[in-house]
Amino acid sequence: MKASAFAYARATSVANALDLLASHGDRAKVLSGGQSLMPAMNLRLLSPELIVDIGELSELRGIAVRGDTLVIGALTRHVDLLKSPDIATHAPLLAEAVTHVAHPAIRNRGTIGGSLAHADPASELPACMLALGATIIVRGPGGERRIAAEEFFTGIYETALAPQDLLVSIELPIAKKGSAHFFHEFARRHGDYAIVGLAAQASIDDGRFSRLRLGFFAVGDKPVLAKAAARLIGVDVTPAVLAEASTALEAELDPQQDQQASPEMRRHLAKVLLRRGMTTLLGRLDAGAIA
Ligand SMILES: Cc1cc2nc3c(=O)[nH]c(=O)nc-3n(C[C@H](O)[C@H](O)[C@H](O)COP(=O)(O)OP(=O)(O)OC[C@H]3O[C@@H](n4cnc5c(N)ncnc54)[C@H](O)[C@@H]3O)c2cc1C
Numbered sequence: 001m002k003a004s005a006f007a008y009a010r011a012t013s014v015a016n017a018l019d020l021l022a023s024h025g026d027r028a029k030v031l032s033g034g035q036s037l038m039p040a041m042n043l044r045l046l047s048p049e050l051i052v053d054i055g056e057l058s059e060l061r062g063i064a065v066r067g068d069t070l071v072i073g074a075l076t077r078h079v080d081l082l083k084s085p086d087i088a089t090h091a092p093l094l095a096e097a098v099t100h101v102a103h104p105a106i107r108n109r110g111t112i113g114g115s116l117a118h119a120d121p122a123s124e125l126p127a128c129m130l131a132l133g134a135t136i137i138v139r140g141p142g143g144e145r146r147i148a149a150e151e152f153f154t155g156i157y158e159t160a161l162a163p164q165d166l167l168v169s170i171e172l173p174i175a176k177k178g179s180a181h182f183f184h185e186f187a188r189r190h191g192d193y194a195i196v197g198l199a200a201q202a203s204i205d206d207g208r209f210s211r212l213r214l215g216f217f218a219v220g221d222k223p224v225l226a227k228a229a230a231r232l233i234g235v236d237v238t239p240a241v242l243a244e245a246s247t248a249l250e251a252e253l254d255p256q257q258d259q260q261a262s263p264e265m266r267r268h269l270a271k272v273l274l275r276r277g278m279t280t281l282l283g284r285l286d287a288g289a290i291a
Pocket of ligand 1: 111
C-alpha cells in the first residue's frame, strides 16, 4: 500500500519547525529518520496532511558531556550512539541496548528522538531512559519543558508530547563510581522487537544496591520502572529477598497477549530477567564509570 497524499515541508530551524507544527496542529507529523513513521503511513495507520522534516537541523544532532550530564540531541541516530566513546564510557547501558535495536540499515537512519516519541512499548530505548533516570527536553508553543522519563511515556505509542511539540534532546546523568548495568531481552531473532526485556542501572556499595532502577519493556502498554526494585536496596539479596521482589514485580506488570507470547509467559520471563539481572549486577561494575 502507498501513503495517502501529503504535503512536505523541510524545516530550516527549530523555530521554523515549531511554527509549522503550531499552524497545522494534529494534522502535521514530525519526520526524523522515518523508520517508524513511513511504514505507519504506508500502511495508512497514519495519514498526516503535512510532514515536517527536521532531518537537516544539525542543532538537534550530537552527543556532549556537560559537567556530570550527557546531552544527546534528538536527531542523533542509533548508529551514532553505537559508535560514541562518550556513550560507551558514561552510559554503557545505552550502548549495549542499541545493538538490539533493529538492524544496521534501520540504525543508520532511526534516531533516539524518533524512538522515544514513537514510544513502542516493546522498544529498547524508552526502558533505558527509565533505568538511567533521563530527562526529556521538549519545546512547544509555550517554551521549553523538562520531563522526567517516568512521566514521559503515557501509553501505547503515547507520550507527554502534544502535536505541536518537538522533542529536542535527552539528558542523562553520567555513570558514577560503583555503578553497574544489565541489559537483556528475549526476542525471536536478534534485532526483532523484544518479547520481554530488562534495562537496569544500579549503584553498588559494599555488595548491596544503594540505587537500583529496573526498566522492563514489552510487559504492558508502556515501559515500566519497577517499584519492586525498592525491596532489593540496602539489603543482602538472598534467595528469599529475591523471591519477595519477584512476587511484587509480578503484581505490577500488566502484559498483553499477542502472537509472540501470552501474558503468563511474559510475567514468567520478566521474573527470569529479574533473577538473572540481579545476579549479574552484583558481580559486575562498569569499568568505564568515573570516580
Ligand atoms: C523493520 C524494523 C525493525 C525495527 N526494530 C526495532 C527494534 O527492535 N527496536 C526498536 O526500538 N525500534 C525498532 N524499529 C524502529 C526504529 O528504531 C525507528 O528508528 C524508531 O522507532 C523511530 O525513529 P525515527 O527517527 O525513524 O522516527 P520517525 O519514524 O521519523 O518518527 C517516529 C514517530 O515519532 C515522531 N517524532 C520523530 N521525531 C520527533 C521529534 N524530535 N519530536 C517529536 N516527535 C517526533 C514522528 O512524528 C513519528 O510519529 C524498527 C523499525 C523497522 C522498520
